[in-house]
Amino acid sequence: MDDAKLDDFPSLFSLKGKVAVVTGGSRGLGLSAASALLQAGASKVFISSRKANACEAAVKTLNALPNLQPGAVAVSVPSDISTISGVEKLLAEVTRQTDHVDILLANAGATWGEAFDTHPDSAFAKVMDLNVRGVFNTIRLFTPLLSRRASVEDPSRVIITASVAGLGVGTLGKNGTYGYSASKAAAIHLGRNLALELGPRGITVNSICPGFFPTKMSNGLLAISGGADVMAGDNPMRRLGRPEDIAGVVVYLCSRAGAHVNGDAIEIDGGALWNRGELLSPGKAKL
Structure with missing residues (x-):
């Protein structure tokens, strides 16, 4: 009957006392994830994005949340992680404010829609620089902080925000997101390589693969695909993603509940990727 005994089940999904860094955390899925980390008990969450004003606004919102642990705080750190200097x-x-990091959410990302024949090299390079190179450099440079308190029993966590576009086919046609799809596939494969590299150091690396969530970055694609109602109707669950859908998976992966998950890529799309009745055409979009 020992199988029925679970070690401290009430704390299984707790992040009490954890220190987190969220890139691209000033809006959208990054902000939802940051909110989840704080409300699950994290003591400090650093919010980073390119725009200082956006970071400050996000931090103000997060610090006004109910349900935070005493002393818990969100901290604004604007930076452009598409460059190594950023x-x-x-x-x-x-590093100036903490000697360790327990959670790194590599969430910052960009997309670009343009027809194949006129797709500019500069746009492809911009997307790849942020979505792949920036993710790699962020994880590489933060590994010493992530390793500081990591152990087999209590590993530090890295989560890469990828996309179902990296698992299937993204948007084609006049608004083709070729660089985005390629970058997210690369990010997923990068995550699996780093899971093996960093696992022995007490760091897990996983990717989350959202489908369509109504966010600023996806709203343009939603519009050209017929709108939120049409996209929701095509989903097996008959709805689009909600902030809680991201929040739940992020807390799971960062808590003791997800301590033995490493190298995974979790789809958060209601099953849309596997909806075999849904055929992609040049005007059809998936994220």
């Missing part, structure tokens, strides 16, 4: 700036500011 990642170094972020690391320096975080």
Whole structure:
């Protein structure tokens, strides 16, 4: 009957006392995830994005949330992680305020829609620089902080925000997101390589793969695909993603409940990726 005994079940999904860094955390899925980390008990969550005003606004909102642990705080650290100097700036500011990091959510990302024949090299490069190179450099430079208190029993966590577009086919046609789809596939594969590299150091690396969530980045694609109601109707669950859908998976992966999950890519799309009745056409979009 020992199988029925669970070690301290009430704390299984708790993040009490954890220190987190969320890139791209000033809006959208990153902000939802940051809110979840704080409300699950994290003591400090660093919010980073390119725009200082956006970071400050996000931090103000997060620090006004109910249900926070005493002393818990969100901290604004604006930085552009598409460049190595931006990642170094972020690391320096975080290091100034803490000697360790328990959770790194590599969420910052960009997309670009353009027809194949006119798709500019500069746009492809911009998307790849942020979505792949920026993710790699952020994880690489933060690994010493992530390793500081990591152990087999209590590993530090890295979560990469990828997309179901990296698992299937993204948007084609006049608003093709070729760089975005390629970058997210690369990010997922990068995560699996780093899971093996960093696992022995007490760091798990997993990817989350959202489908359509009504966010600023996806609203343009939603509009050209017929709108939120049409996209929801095509989903097996008959709805689009909600902030709680991201929040739940992030808390799971960062808590003791997800301590033995490593190298995974979790789809958060209501099953849309596997909806075999849904055929992609040049005007049909998936994220």
